[in-house]
Amino acid sequence: MPKKLTEEQLTGIIDTGIREFADLGYENANTNVIAKKAGVSVGYLFKTYGDKQGFFVACLEKSLLALSEAISACDTAGKTPGEKARALIRTTIDFSRTHDDYIRMYYEITAMRDGKLSKEMADRIEGLSAEAYRAVIEKGQQEGLIRTDIPATKAAFLFDNIMMMLQFAFAGDYYKERYRVYTGLEPDDPAGDEILIDEVMAFLRGALGVGGLH
Amino acid sequence: MPKKLTEEQLTGIIDTGIREFADLGYENANTNVIAKKAGVSVGYLFKTYGDKQGFFVACLEKSLLALSEAISACDTAGKTPGEKARALIRTTIDFSRTHDDYIRMYYEITAMRDGKLSKEMADRIEGLSAEAYRAVIEKGQQEGLIRTDIPATKAAFLFDNIMMMLQFAFAGDYYKERYRVYTGLEPDDPAGDEILIDEVMAFLRGALGVGGLH
Amino acid sequence: MPKKLTEEQLTGIIDTGIREFADLGYENANTNVIAKKAGVSVGYLFKTYGDKQGFFVACLEKSLLALSEAISACDTAGKTPGEKARALIRTTIDFSRTHDDYIRMYYEITAMRDGKLSKEMADRIEGLSAEAYRAVIEKGQQEGLIRTDIPATKAAFLFDNIMMMLQFAFAGDYYKERYRVYTGLEPDDPAGDEILIDEVMAFLRGALGVGGLH
Amino acid sequence: MPKKLTEEQLTGIIDTGIREFADLGYENANTNVIAKKAGVSVGYLFKTYGDKQGFFVACLEKSLLALSEAISACDTAGKTPGEKARALIRTTIDFSRTHDDYIRMYYEITAMRDGKLSKEMADRIEGLSAEAYRAVIEKGQQEGLIRTDIPATKAAFLFDNIMMMLQFAFAGDYYKERYRVYTGLEPDDPAGDEILIDEVMAFLRGALGVGGLH
DNA sequence: AATGAATGAGAATTCATTCAT
């Protein structure tokens, strides 16, 4: 007996999906369980999203949107590249810690074997930040704040490498332990964040800056 | 009718397992298929390794051994930290390109949800390099070659972040595409390697060095 | 928001149903798809026809009506039994070729497992032709045109056997191929029809006639 | 816990499959139910026959084999065409009555929508009898026993039409009722068989014979 | 020791049917 789904149920499916996919991985997540947990019928799930992968992609979209919104929200207007980077790093770490589900979803795509989907997602997701980073770096180079012997694209790549690893560091058992092993810090405890950020900034300043990244 | 397994069959199971796990991922790899491809019975596989995960761990061991051997083989004796890093980076990139199976196996562990196993593996795998990197960096710091405002452990962490991402860059559809998007280079083509290595070195020298990492 | 259904929609459901049932078979035909294709809601379909089988029966009715109309339209007034048979055969073959949907619907009933419905439909459908054939044959027998050593009912049965198989011969992959295998003719090509009809008539004349069926 | 299947179980699956497919039709037959009824695991069924259709085809093979064996067993050596036909008809009717499962399986193929499989099966099944009938008829024609104005291939087709319809007449609710409607006889009661056979023979003698088919 | 036939729980997906609007 069909009953109009509440707004909460509608968004709930995706949220439940994100949680399940993040917790169990794509293969181990169970569409029947997700539907039940979300208080919705399997039929609805499949009618709406076509198949499991379609539903996964929908969950992904939301995760990525949340991630990009968090990053957009971090105001960088009128800042120096160094200030921008610092803001970005702080936002990234905060977000990774509070929304590790989203990060694990992101991680899930990078592990996918569906070549076509992998490429498509990589283009969409990485395309945005690649361009954003490049633009900032290029401007920094023109202003003489960033070294020019590393092309902006490569510099963006190396910067994003650091960012990705920081994201992963707080999501997933393996990366958390790796963080412990390397830093001796407890990943779930934000106490050391400030120091970490300072160190990352020092690292980046040296890596990319001209006489220190401002 | 039991027949003593040949040496080739014995190692073949693991190699086949690595290939299958790397290609399909843990969940999609099929123990029956692996046994058949390796010319061995499923019964043997399970009797020897207990269960699928036990077999996976065995495959992992070999992958990691190969990885660590490759890194050990890269002679760094008597070199400056900078020369060591360069040698390591070159080895890492070469290895990732030629043995992407092993890298994908490594990636597979980082994605595992079995908290206990994840931790255990992280301790074993990352423990080694964490210590090795730390030692080199500390020595570099004492020799005045490496900046001291970033503690050796954190510096090791940031260095390893770069190394990990370089490994992934050449294994798996998503990371390959990401590499394309960022650098404009074709990941499967080694042509641009030298330049990339130079740029990474420039980056690291600035990031970690004192007046340039030697 | 309910909208009065147009006449076209109303008959369209049945026509669409016939097409789908004929093409896919009862089980594979999908009520949701039929409704959508017919531009009508599933709700309407079920409210009007009760359930899938009820709808199927409605589609059947129309198919059978079309079939019996085609046969009624074939004027046999004042003809000899032989002429009547020839007219009937020609009509049957033509109809089967142009309206294979209807034939396949007919075939669909003969395959049904619902004992009660099967019986009911057999009574209705076969009852009509059984009686018609019997009457013609009996009259022919009285006129000395048809052999009397086969009772009219059995003669009607044997005649209808031929008619049924001719209907099937042009509808459905299996029967089409069987037709090819036996006759070497292409079932979709009407070129050989005249000859076939002559041969069927020769067969029937001998089978039923007295000194040749007139 | 795997247990070697008994010979009985092995053949039982197919027999159970035949019963279920015959009783319920291809779509309504349930692989889980079949396996359970046969005392075998679903896994075995699918491992052995690939998929539901593969299993169905296997059931079909057995049905057809039984059918063709019954026909082969009916000795026609040294008989006139008329005697051969009579023997064939009797065998067909007996078989259809006692093994209606096999006939319904046969019927099931003729209803299939898988064009390729339909063609393939039609070639295999009808090819055999088409050739056998043609040969007998041709020989009869050469001996002056069978009319020559109907080509042997077409005569074979018309003869097989009768045979098919006789098979169906005793299998399936629709055809049984049709038989009742036309003949007034009870299809499940063999009492009227002799008379029916005489009448069919009279029909065929006239249809195909020269001065009566001997 | 080694085999591999056999198992059966589990998972994705479908679709006839309902009923609030």
Added chain:
DNA sequence: TATGAATGAATTCTCATTCAT
């Protein structure tokens, strides 16, 4: 009256694992 979003039981197929040989 007509709608169509929502339902969930049912069905095919997979694959890690077992154990008699």
